[in-house]
Amino acid sequence: xxxxxxxxxxxxxxxxxxxxxxxxxxxxxxxxxxxxxxxxxxxxxxxxxxxxxxxxxxxxxxxxxxxxxxxxxxxxxxxxxxxxxxxxxxxxxxxxxxxxxxxxxxxxxxxxxxxxxxxxxxxxxxxxxxxxxxxxxxxxxxxxxxxxxxxxxxxxxxxxxxxxxxxxxxxxxxxxxxxxxxxxxxxxxxxxxxxxxxxxxxxxxxxxxxxxxxxxxxxxxxxxxx
Ligand SMILES: C[S@@+](CC[C@H](N)C(=O)[O-])C[C@H]1O[C@@H](n2cnc3c(N)ncnc32)[C@H](O)[C@@H]1O
Numbered sequence: 001x002x003x004x005x006x007x008x009x010x011x012x013x014x015x016x017x018x019x020x021x022x023x024x025x026x027x028x029x030x031x032x033x034x035x036x037x038x039x040x041x042x043x044x045x046x047x048x049x050x051x052x053x054x055x056x057x058x059x060x061x062x063x064x065x066x067x068x069x070x071x072x073x074x075x076x077x078x079x080x081x082x083x084x085x086x087x088x089x090x091x092x093x094x095x096x097x098x099x100x101x102x103x104x105x106x107x108x109x110x111x112x113x114x115x116x117x118x119x120x121x122x123x124x125x126x127x128x129x130x131x132x133x134x135x136x137x138x139x140x141x142x143x144x145x146x147x148x149x150x151x152x153x154x155x156x157x158x159x160x161x162x163x164x165x166x167x168x169x170x171x172x173x174x175x176x177x178x179x180x181x182x183x184x185x186x187x188x189x190x191x192x193x194x195x196x197x198x199x200x201x202x203x204x205x206x207x208x209x210x211x212x213x214x215x216x217x218x219x220x221x222x223x224x225x226x
Contacts, residue, residue: 013060024055038058042067047113049115052118052119056080056081056088056098063088063093064091071096073099114144115147117147118149121178121179121181121182132190132191133194136194139217140194142220142221146215147213147216149212151181158210160210188200196216199216199223
């Protein structure tokens with residue numbers, strides 16, 4: 001893998017909005033999810049589906065570090081998808097697919113590596129169950145599932161996460177969507193109904209949040225070692 005671009009170089013590709021550039025740069029400085037995701041994705045070496053990709057930071061981290069796997073990112077917010085496309089154009093990766101689409105309506109090809117990073121809590125209980133069923137189906141069709149979510153009932157980190165979510169709604173940075181974090185037990189129970197056993201590990205890096213990585217290996221493959 002070639003050396004990744006610095007976080008400042010990546011942030012520059014997001015154009016003239018200082019707020020967006022600072023957000024991207026801050027995320028890359030404090031949050032390990034993109035590096036960890038990139039490591040897992042490149043080791044597994046299969047096409048990537050990034051559901052709720054937001055500004056497409058994972059996609060650009062992959063491309064700018066030389067991971068040229070097929071990648072598709074979807075998000076219902078048109079301005080985020082446009083920013084993601086702009087960042088990819090800046091570095092000449094026009095072939096990368098970004099589309100305005102809900103995670104529940106995005107096709108998941110068999111055998112992919114599927115990412116759902118900090119998205120699950122936007123869904124109400126019913127849609128979370130639908131999403132988990134779709135991910136379980138994908139896992140049974142040979143996909144590796146990587147979910148990142150804060151978990152309810154994890155002490156002060158959970159309260160910090162709730163505070164931050166409320167702030168995103170008050171400032172208009174995020175418009176709409178539930179604030180509905182799952183619990184560890186809920187995740188384990190939902191996937192076990194589909195015969196799957198997620199691995200769950202903390203993944204909050206330098207942030208004060210209750211973020212965890214949830215990995216579901218496809219039943220036909222050895223359990224992915226974290
Ligand atoms: C906290 S951001 C995370 C973005 C990206 N995954 C990342 O880690 O940089 C959550 C994203 O979920 C998206 N989202 C909310 N509801 C969604 C849904 N039903 N389907 C797909 N994405 C959704 C939001 O638009 C937002 O971009």
